[in-house]
Each structure stands twice: as C-alpha cells, then as structure tokens.
Amino acid sequence: MLNRTLRSSIAAVRHFTAEAHVETKAATASVEKSSSGGRDTLGRRLMSLVFPKRSAVIAIRKWKEEGHKVRKYELNRIVRELRKLKRYKHALEICEWMTLQQDMKLLPGDYAVHLDLIAKVRGLNSAEKFFEDLPDQMTGHPTCTALLHTYVQNKLSDKAEALMAKMSQCGYMKHPLAYNHMLSLYVSNGQFDKVPEVIQELKSNTSPDVVTYNLWLTVCASQSDVETAEKVFLELKKAKLNPDWVTFSTLTNLYIKSLLTEKAAVTLKEMEKIASRKNRAAYSSLLSLHTNIGDEDGVWRIWKKMKSCFRKMNDAEYTCMLSSLVKLKEFEEAEKLYTEWESVSETHDARVSNILLAAYINKDQMEMAETFHNRMVQNGITPCYSTWELLTWGFLKQKHTEKVLDNFKKAVGSVKRWDPDKRLIGEVFNRLKEEGNIKGAEELLLFLRNAGHVSTEIYNSVLRTYAEAGKMPLIVAExxxxxxxxxxxxxxxxxxxxxxxxxxxxPNIRS
Structure with a gap:
C-alpha cells in the first residue's frame, strides 16, 4: 500500500528525466578527481571494474577487510557515475550491498535509484516485484516516480495512468516531475490529444517547469502549430523561467519547418548564446540546425567552437558534422573530416563510416562505395547491419543481383536478432522476379527460412518469380x-x- 508521507526530496530522482551527456573517460576522471588525486580509493577500484562479470561486492568487501571505511555518500556518488556510463550491473550490485548493511540508513530516494537499476538490468517484472516488496515507509514519491518512469520507458500507458491515479490519491502530485513523465509518454506515443488535459491538471496542482514547456513545445512542433508554440514560449517567459537550449532548438526546428527563416535565425542565435561545456549536446543540435537553414559558415563556426571547448570530439559529434557536410554537398570536406576521425578514433564505429558510404551510394557511385567499404575493413572497422543494408540497396539500384543477395545475407547474418525489413525483402524479390530468377528466389526463401522468417507474402514473391519465368513450382502447398x-x-x-x-x-535447392 502506498504510504501517504513523502520521506525524501524529489531531487533524488529528478535525474530520471534525462541521461547525462558524458564520455567514459570524463566520467571516470570525475570520480578519480573527487577521490583524492592518484591515491588508492574505493571509487577508483569500483570504476576500474570494466567487465560486467567482475563483482563490485567483492571489491567493497576487500576494501573493508583492508581496514578502510565505506561511506554511504561515497557509494551513492559512485552509483551516479556508473549510471552515467551505463554500467548498470555494477551500480545495482552496490545498491543491493547497501540494503544489507544495518549501519546504512537508506531513504526512499535510494530505493528509487535501486528500482530504476533493477528495471534496466532485470526488466519490468522484477522492478514491479521490488516495488511491491518495499516497506510502506519507502513507497513514497521517489519510488513511485521511479516506477512511473519505468512504465514510461516501456510505453505502458495503462499502467502509467493507473499509477498516476494512485499517486494523486496519496498527494504526491505537488511537483511537475510525474506529469512530465506522462507528457513524455504521450509525446513518444503520438497521443497529442491527451497533452492538454495533463497540462491542465498539472497547473491545478503545481507549476510547470522548463521541461514541461519543452515537451509542450515538442507537441506544437509535431503539429506544425507556430501560433500555439509562441503562446507557450510567452507563458514560459511570464513564469520567469529561463528557457534552455532544448527550448530554442525546438522552436528553431518548428520555424525552419514552417519556412519562417528570419524567426529561426533569431532563436538559433539565442540558442548559441547559452550553449556551453555543461550542455555539450547543444552543439550537435546547433550543427544540424545551421545545416537545415543552409548556413555553411555557421556550421564551420560551431565546429570550430566545439574544438576549442572540448579536447576531443566523440563519435556522435563526428557523425553529426559529417552528416551536415554531406547534406550541404561538401563531399570533399566530408572526406577530409572522415580521414581525421579515422586517425583519432578508438572505437572504429561503423556507424560513422556509414555516413560517407551512404553518400556514395546515394550519388550512384557504387565503385567508390565498394572502394570505401574495402578501406573500412582494411582499417579495422567491422561492418554492421546498416553497412550491409546500405550496400544491398546500392546494388539493387545497379541491378547487380549476385551482390544484392550476398550483401543481404551478410546483413542478416551480422545480427543476433533480426528485425525483418519487409520493404527491403520485397525489393530484393522484385529484382529476382524481374529477371525470372527462380534459383535466386529459392535460395532466398531457404535463407529466410533458416533465419526464422518465412511468410505467406514471401512464398507469394517466390511464386511470382516462377510465373515471370514461365515455370511451375513443385509441391508449394505442402x-x-x-x-x-x-x-x-x-x-x-x-x-x-x-x-x-x-x-x-x-527443385533440389529446396530443403
């Protein structure tokens, strides 16, 4: 049963609304810095457990056996850093160890973090069981909000709405956080009709924050409603809230989409003023927005500013800049930038390479695409599903059936679990049908069967190929x-x- 008292600050779970934009090295460095320089610390030891199979609990026990103290505030800080790094298993192990220590007084906020980690590591059912088993005094606002966040992440509208109703009965709706979670759910589900009701209820119980207004603006942008968006922005300013970079980014996107270039330039300039080291993700958004208004000088200015602010660009930022250059048709500059990334990259992430690969394919330069692909492999970049898929589409345009089938099979074989692309499958079969290539159609059917994906439409595609070839297939119904x-x-x-x-x-191709 939900407890009617709120035992801890909602600040303990406020960070559930967004993920921090942090690189692995930077996050590790922050722990080390706060752990007294270069000397041996518990934080340093726990952050060094890179591989999931290694145990955080064993590391903590060993630290205690060596005569050191283990403090709750220090473990909470380490858990925060591990979550930023998405090392949820070790963070969860620390939380579970803390619950077993009688000398550590845990608050609802601590259990909220624990619940969120269980959801990430073990799934929704385990998180719900954890919540049900909590003592009444711990099922306050923070843990309820954490469970609500889990429902939102899993897009479970019915469960989220039911929990919201219970939270309202218990008087937990005095802060916009839970409402923001629901707004986020409705935005992601495209349930825009439910947004006004949530905002009205929010205003009757508390005051919207900047996240509320940003979500509201997102709805306006999705509906291309400039008039309402400007009213929302004016309301935000009247509430004496400071718009953040997301606010200006959303407005700029809306103005660009509505061909209001002058207004877009104004909000873009305001956004650039508040971009800083603390909100690094804003710079990538600025790159994209300047690209969308065709401002090449602006793109280069932002990129130069990024390089002056940060020691090293990450893969996402290189991807964003490469995409901008390709969109602006600055292919030579894109190739130079790719060579730069190639020389400094530690990840060799094929998704960065795929930007240029797609550019060559879209320009019908398949020889260049193949040469570039060979370069990727030679430089230690392992092609991913999207790489093979791009090549498949490229060879489809070239009507090079043998290479189409080869790359399609490599695409499917590159993933453990394949989510079939019906459009791609259909286009491959269309190519085979146009040729009357029944051997290829049968080979593809066999391959798809072995991949666990065979359907009525796939058999019909095979039959169409037979019909085009003027041949009769054997024992199809069987x-x-x-x-x-x-x-x-x-x-x-x-x-x-x-x-x-x-x-x-x-017939002997069949199995």
Missing part, C-alpha cells in the same frame, strides 16, 4: 504447410496460374 504458413487468395491464384507451365528444373 512446403507451406511444413513451414506453418497459410495460403491466401493470391497464393491460390499464383499456383493456378503456374500449374499449366513447364515444370521447374531447380
């Missing part, structure tokens, strides 16, 4: 029954159509 695939009207029509044709000579 094969579909074996694959547990239903025949539809199109299947029956195609079987009837091909039944009068010559028998195919490629």
């Amino acid at each position: 094969r579909m029954e074996k694959d547990n695939v239903q025949l539809d009207e199109e299947t029956r029509r195609l079987i009837k159509l091909t039944s009068t044709m010559c028998v195919s000579e490629v």
Whole structure:
C-alpha cells in the first residue's frame, strides 16, 4: 500500500528525466578527481571494474577487510557515475550491498535509484516485484516516480495512468516531475490529444517547469502549430523561467519547418548564446540546425567552437558534422573530416563510416562505395547491419543481383536478432522476379527460412518469380504447410496460374 508521507526530496530522482551527456573517460576522471588525486580509493577500484562479470561486492568487501571505511555518500556518488556510463550491473550490485548493511540508513530516494537499476538490468517484472516488496515507509514519491518512469520507458500507458491515479490519491502530485513523465509518454506515443488535459491538471496542482514547456513545445512542433508554440514560449517567459537550449532548438526546428527563416535565425542565435561545456549536446543540435537553414559558415563556426571547448570530439559529434557536410554537398570536406576521425578514433564505429558510404551510394557511385567499404575493413572497422543494408540497396539500384543477395545475407547474418525489413525483402524479390530468377528466389526463401522468417507474402514473391519465368513450382502447398504458413487468395491464384507451365528444373535447392 502506498504510504501517504513523502520521506525524501524529489531531487533524488529528478535525474530520471534525462541521461547525462558524458564520455567514459570524463566520467571516470570525475570520480578519480573527487577521490583524492592518484591515491588508492574505493571509487577508483569500483570504476576500474570494466567487465560486467567482475563483482563490485567483492571489491567493497576487500576494501573493508583492508581496514578502510565505506561511506554511504561515497557509494551513492559512485552509483551516479556508473549510471552515467551505463554500467548498470555494477551500480545495482552496490545498491543491493547497501540494503544489507544495518549501519546504512537508506531513504526512499535510494530505493528509487535501486528500482530504476533493477528495471534496466532485470526488466519490468522484477522492478514491479521490488516495488511491491518495499516497506510502506519507502513507497513514497521517489519510488513511485521511479516506477512511473519505468512504465514510461516501456510505453505502458495503462499502467502509467493507473499509477498516476494512485499517486494523486496519496498527494504526491505537488511537483511537475510525474506529469512530465506522462507528457513524455504521450509525446513518444503520438497521443497529442491527451497533452492538454495533463497540462491542465498539472497547473491545478503545481507549476510547470522548463521541461514541461519543452515537451509542450515538442507537441506544437509535431503539429506544425507556430501560433500555439509562441503562446507557450510567452507563458514560459511570464513564469520567469529561463528557457534552455532544448527550448530554442525546438522552436528553431518548428520555424525552419514552417519556412519562417528570419524567426529561426533569431532563436538559433539565442540558442548559441547559452550553449556551453555543461550542455555539450547543444552543439550537435546547433550543427544540424545551421545545416537545415543552409548556413555553411555557421556550421564551420560551431565546429570550430566545439574544438576549442572540448579536447576531443566523440563519435556522435563526428557523425553529426559529417552528416551536415554531406547534406550541404561538401563531399570533399566530408572526406577530409572522415580521414581525421579515422586517425583519432578508438572505437572504429561503423556507424560513422556509414555516413560517407551512404553518400556514395546515394550519388550512384557504387565503385567508390565498394572502394570505401574495402578501406573500412582494411582499417579495422567491422561492418554492421546498416553497412550491409546500405550496400544491398546500392546494388539493387545497379541491378547487380549476385551482390544484392550476398550483401543481404551478410546483413542478416551480422545480427543476433533480426528485425525483418519487409520493404527491403520485397525489393530484393522484385529484382529476382524481374529477371525470372527462380534459383535466386529459392535460395532466398531457404535463407529466410533458416533465419526464422518465412511468410505467406514471401512464398507469394517466390511464386511470382516462377510465373515471370514461365515455370511451375513443385509441391508449394505442402512446403507451406511444413513451414506453418497459410495460403491466401493470391497464393491460390499464383499456383493456378503456374500449374499449366513447364515444370521447374531447380527443385533440389529446396530443403
């Protein structure tokens, strides 16, 4: 049962609204710096546990056995840093160890962090069980908000709404955080019709914060509603709240989309004024916005400012700048920048390389694309699913069927769990049908079956290829029954159509 008293500050869980933009080295350095320079500390030891299989609990026990003290505030700080690094398993181990220590007084905010980590590591069901098992005095505003956040992340509207109702009954709705979670859910689900009601309820219980207004502006931008967006922004200013870079970014995007270039230039300038080291992500947004208004000088100015502010650009920032240069058709500059990234990258992330690969393919420069792909591999960059998918599309445009099939198979084989792209599958089969390539169609059917993806439409695509080739397939209905695939009207029509044709000579491809 939900406790009716709020035992700790909502600040303990406020950070659930957004992830910190932090690089691994920077986060590790912050812990080391706060752990007294270069000497041995518990923080240093726990942050050095890079591999998940290593135990944070063993490290803490060893520290205690050596006669050192373990303080709650220090562990809380380490947990925060581990969460920024997305090293949730070790953060959870520390939280679980803390709950077993009788000399550590935990607050609802501590359990809120614990619940969030359980959701990330073990899933929703485990998080709900953890919440149900909490003592009544710990099921206050922070833990309720953490559970609500979990529902929002899983896009579970019904559960989130039910929990909101319970929180309202318990008097936990005196701060905009929970409402912001619901607004975020409705925005991500496209349920814009529910937003006004949430905002009205929020205003009746508390005051909106800048996050509320930013989410509201996002809805306006999604609906291309400039008039309402400007009213929302005016209301924000009247509430004496300081708009942040997200506010100006959302407005600028809306103005650009609405072809209000002069207004976009004004909000873009305001956004640039407040961009700083503390909100690093703002710079990537500035790059994209300057690109969208065709301001190449602005793009280079922001990039130069970024390089002066930060010791090293990360992959996401190189990706953003490369995308900007490609969009501005500055291919030579993009190639130079890619060479720079290649020389300093420690990740060799294929997603950065894919920006240039896609540019060559979009320009129908498949020879350049193949040469670039070979360069990627030679330089130790492992192609990912998107790499092979891009090459598949490129060779489809070139009508190079053998390479289409080869790259498509490599794409599917590069991932543990494949989420089938029906459009791509359809285009590959269309290429085979145009050629009347029944051997290729049968090979692709066999490959898709082995990948765990076979359907009525795929069989129909194979049958269309037979029809185009003027050949009759053998025992199609039996094969579909074996694959547990239903025949539809199109299947029956195609079987009837091909039944009068010559028998195919490629039945031995089937399995």
